[in-house]
Amino acid sequence: MEDNARVILQTFIAQFDALTDEEKEMIADNLVVEAYPKGKVLVKAGEVCSKCYFVLKGCLRQYMMVDDVEKTTQFFTENEAAVLFTSYTNQTRSESFLSCVEDTVVILGDMNEEAAMYEKFPKLQQITRAMMEQDFGKTQDHLSRFIASTAEERYLNLMETRPDLLQRVPLNQLASYIGITPESLSRIRKRIQKSS
Amino acid sequence: MEDNARVILQTFIAQFDALTDEEKEMIADNLVVEAYPKGKVLVKAGEVCSKCYFVLKGCLRQYMMVDDVEKTTQFFTENEAAVLFTSYTNQTRSESFLSCVEDTVVILGDMNEEAAMYEKFPKLQQITRAMMEQDFGKTQDHLSRFIASTAEERYLNLMETRPDLLQRVPLNQLASYIGITPESLSRIRKRIQKSS
Numbered sequence: 001m002e003d004n005a006r007v008i009l010q011t012f013i014a015q016f017d018a019l020t021d022e023e024k025e026m027i028a029d030n031l032v033v034e035a036y037p038k039g040k041v042l043v044k045a046g047e048v049c050s051k052c053y054f055v056l057k058g059c060l061r062q063y064m065m066v067d068d069v070e071k072t073t074q075f076f077t078e079n080e081a082a083v084l085f086t087s088y089t090n091q092t093r094s095e096s097f098l099s100c101v102e103d104t105v106v107i108l109g110d111m112n113e114e115a116a117m118y119e120k121f122p123k124l125q126q127i128t129r130a131m132m133e134q135d136f137g138k139t140q141d142h143l144s145r146f147i148a149s150t151a152e153e154r155y156l157n158l159m160e161t162r163p164d165l166l167q168r169v170p171l172n173q174l175a176s177y178i179g180i181t182p183e184s185l186s187r188i189r190k191r192i193q194k195s196s
Numbered sequence: 197m198e199d200n201a202r203v204i205l206q207t208f209i210a211q212f213d214a215l216t217d218e219e220k221e222m223i224a225d226n227l228v229v230e231a232y233p234k235g236k237v238l239v240k241a242g243e244v245c246s247k248c249y250f251v252l253k254g255c256l257r258q259y260m261m262v263d264d265v266e267k268t269t270q271f272f273t274e275n276e277a278a279v280l281f282t283s284y285t286n287q288t289r290s291e292s293f294l295s296c297v298e299d300t301v302v303i304l305g306d307m308n309e310e311a312a313m314y315e316k317f318p319k320l321q322q323i324t325r326a327m328m329e330q331d332f333g334k335t336q337d338h339l340s341r342f343i344a345s346t347a348e349e350r351y352l353n354l355m356e357t358r359p360d361l362l363q364r365v366p367l368n369q370l371a372s373y374i375g376i377t378p379e380s381l382s383r384i385r386k387r388i389q390k391s392s
Contacts, residue, residue: 062340064340064341064344066344066345071343071344072343073339073340073343073344074336074339074340084333084336085329085330085332085333085336086330086333086334086336086337087333088333089326089329089330089333090333095337095340095341096340125321125325129321129325129328130285132325132328132329132332133281133285133328134281134282134285134286135332136281136328136331136332136335137280137281137282137283137284137285137286138282139332139335139336139339140270140280140281140282140335141282141291142339143269143270143335143338143339143342144258144260144269144270144291144292145260145291146339146342146343147267147268147269147342147372147373147375148260148262148267148269148372149262176343176344177343179343
């Protein structure tokens with residue numbers, strides 16, 4: 001593991017007060033950290049997604065191919081878990097791709113490693129459960145707001161809640177993420193600039 | 197508990213092979229089952245959603261109010277858990293309402309009861325974790341498909357995956373659930389009828 005990745009990992013683990021310092025150190029030793037270059041495709045649609053990725057640094061993008069057009073459906077940045085749950089837990093073919101928008105460092109897991117870690121460190125079960133509940137809530141909220149808003153409201157919401165994405169992600173990916181064409185997104189951005 | 201609700205509850209619990217018959221019986225005795233009439237509002241936006249609901253029979257609807265218009269964002273039917281996770285786990289104000297589309301029978305839980313049940317029946321932790329992973333996967337898939345599809349594709353997908361909803365739920369609720377007006381939904385239905 002690179003020194004840099006180790007520091008990021010330790011900072012991440014440091015936040016879990018339920019763990020002793022010794023446990024934190026041992027967990028850091030047991031986790032697998034991987035670095036991927038920008039553009040790397042981690043999961044392809046049609047394949048089983050047997051790994052889960054916790055982003056320590058960088059940005060992953062989930063997307064589907066519809067009539068040869070990429071439809072971006074999710075971004076995962078620092079401190080977010082990218083798990084395509086249906087494929088991962090049922091070992092079924094993924095409908096989505098997962099790729100790196102930037103050079104990205106992740107904690108890499110799979111079901112066997114997960115089970116082994118819970119065996120060694122039972123406290124982790126409660127910690128990951130709480131993380132999953134938070135993530136599930138965010139995904140529910142995202143779905144509800146997506147259904148209930150216009151594209152312009154979705155863009156304004158993104159400016160407020162994930163402003164970093166507007167800097168990190170190409171316009172065409174952002175556009176499909178809020179359900180519109182790049183041309184419509186350009187018009188929305190111009191309208192917002194004028195009125196502000 | 198009504199006899200009928202008890203039978204539904206026992207049928208639900210019977211599926212968990214990891215539990216002994218004695219545990220199943222004890223768990224059934226410990227769960228709280230409630231029946232609500234059609235139209236009953238269980239959660240209001242602005243309130244903390246301190247309960248979780250597992251639907252044994254009936255249908256719950258999640259919706260937001262946007263400019264005095266109801267935007268339906270989710271339905272929960274038999275064997276689905278209606279938990280507004282952000283509000284429930286963080287004890288923050290819900291953005292959504294939750295109400296009964298039909299007379300509905302649920303297992304009613306809250307965080308204290310949940311913790312007490314895990315204490316008494318540790319195996320339940322693994323069972324509910326597996327259920328949450330399945331539900332999370334479905335919500336992720338729903339979000340991805342919603343972003344990547346047209347309203348007509350969403351309607352066709354609903355016909356295929358949740359045909360019961362088309363019978364159980366009023367047209368205006370279905371329309372907002374797939375992100376369009378009731379008029380647009382009527383046009384889509386006519387077009388599908390003509391072409392089939």
